[in-house]
Amino acid sequence: xxxxxxxxxxxxxxxxxxxxxxxxxxxxxxxxxxxxxxxxxxxxxxxxxxxxxxxxxxxxxxxxxxxxxxxxxxxxxxxxxxxxxxxxxxxxxxxxxxxxxxxxxxxxxxxxxxxxxxxxxxxxxxxxxxxxxxxxxxxxxxxxxxxxxxxxxxxxxxxxxxxxxxxxxxxxxxxxxxxxxxxxxxxxxxxxxxxxxxxxxxxxxxxxxxxxxxxxxxxxxxxxxxxxxxxxxxxxxxxxxxxxxxxxxxxxxxxxxxxxxxxxxx
Amino acid sequence: xxxxxxxxxxxxxxxxxxxxxxxxxxxxxxxxxxxxxxxxxxxxxxxxxxxxxxxxxxxxxxxxxxxxxxxxxxxxxxxxxxxxxxxxxxxxxxxxxxxxxxxxxxxxxxxxxxxxxxxxxxxxxxxxxxx
Numbered sequence: 130x131x132x133x134x135x136x137x138x139x140x141x142x143x144x145x146x147x148x149x150x151x152x153x154x155x156x157x158x159x160x161x162x163x164x165x166x167x168x169x170x171x172x173x174x175x176x177x178x179x180x181x182x183x184x185x186x187x188x189x190x191x192x193x194x195x196x197x198x199x200x201x202x203x204x205x206x207x208x209x210x211x212x213x214x215x216x217x218x219x220x221x222x223x224x225x226x227x228x229x230x231x232x233x234x235x236x237x238x239x240x241x242x243x244x245x246x247x248x249x250x251x252x253x254x255x256x257x258x259x260x261x262x263x264x265x266x267x268x269x270x271x272x273x274x275x276x277x278x279x280x281x282x283x284x285x286x287x288x289x290x291x292x293x294x295x296x297x298x299x300x301x302x303x304x305x306x307x308x309x310x311x312x313x314x315x316x317x318x319x320x321x322x323x324x325x326x327x328x329x330x331x332x333x334x335x336x337x338x339x340x341x342x343x344x345x346x347x348x349x350x351x352x353x354x355x356x357x358x359x360x361x362x363x364x365x366x367x368x369x370x371x372x373x374x375x376x377x378x379x380x381x382x383x384x385x386x387x388x389x390x391x392x393x394x395x
Numbered sequence: 396x397x398x399x400x401x402x403x404x405x406x407x408x409x410x411x412x413x414x415x416x417x418x419x420x421x422x423x424x425x426x427x428x429x430x431x432x433x434x435x436x437x438x439x440x441x442x443x444x445x446x447x448x449x450x451x452x453x454x455x456x457x458x459x460x461x462x463x464x465x466x467x468x469x470x471x472x473x474x475x476x477x478x479x480x481x482x483x484x485x486x487x488x489x490x491x492x493x494x495x496x497x498x499x500x501x502x503x504x505x506x507x508x509x510x511x512x513x514x515x516x517x518x519x520x521x522x523x524x525x526x
Binding site for chain 1: 416425428429456461464467
């Protein structure tokens with residue numbers, strides 16, 4: 130018996146049940162699959178009618194959020210999403226006990242979860258992330274904007290403090306120019322994949338040089354077509370944008386409608 | 396149906412492994428949220444969320460862009476003076492590449508890089524166990 134299980138048995142309330150996601154039907158989990166925490170709890174399932182929650186025990190006295198915990202959470206869900214519909218929970222969902230998972234999570238939201246899983250069936254999420262190559266995009270901005278080019282010359286080799294105003298002015302022009310490009314390139318990405326995706330979500334940029342950042346819900350059968358479209362776009366954009374396709378992922382960006390979070394705080 | 400974690404690109408249908416920054420964007424920001432009243436709170440998560448935010452379009456961003464332009468100008472001037480610099484030209488080119496993308500996000504990137512090693516390590520451990 131593990132220390133965690135013993136603690137649980139003795140009524141120690143410092144152990145919780147970490148919930149990764151919710152899946153349809155009966156799920157067989159490979160024995161020994163490690164969950165979050167240190168030491169990691171073993172991943173197991175909690176069944177409620179025809180829903181299954183993927184969970185593992187966690188020690189509440191140890192903070193979660195190590196990089197390894199984050200990867201474990203996502204990889205467990207993504208490897209599931211490659212095979213079946215899965216409702217991913219946001220990192221850090223911990224309930225008091227197995228009963229709480231059944232009675233407070235799966236039970237009250239059974240219909241919502243079932244509907245959401247039905248909608249996600251046969252789909253997975255893919256994320257497309259592109260970043261401007263700094264030198265290329267800066268060169269473009271200076272070439273098309275005489276004011277920026279002039280400011281660039283003014284600050285060149287000058288004392289940074291003495292030219293602070295010009296620097297801010299130049300930086301703002303660059304920032305606005307990049308934002309304009311971001312909007313145009315995001316539209317181009319949307320157009321390029323439109324007939325291959327079921328739904329799309331534009332994510333806010335996570336970096337000032339982000340060119341495109343969007344999540345797509347894609348039918349399993351159209352994943353290769355999506356990949357081809359993104360590869361085509363990557364070759365068109367050439368050395369302007371470094372483009373990446375990430376997936377298949379669990380449908381993190383498309384579970385909003387099923388979210389019971391609307392009741393939070395009530 | 397069997398589920399197993401397949402870390403570090405063990406899944407051939409995954410085109411590219413995602414880094415820590417991608418994971419943070421996804422699982423700290425997206426996904427179902429359990430009602431606050433049934434959730435047991437954990438320490439150590441909120442902070443990470445805040446650290447992961449990168450401010451867009453602030454004065455800091457502007458100054459950083461200006462500095463990037465400054466480096467760009469210097470490198471172009473060097474290229475415009477053939478014969479004068481020689482070895483320096485190569486050094487300058489290296490510098491401008493290395494200098495790109497300094498400041499904001501560096502912490503996160505460093506964190507990402509250092510943790511990527513951990514992750515690969517974890518992946519090997521995990522695969523070993525499956526054998």
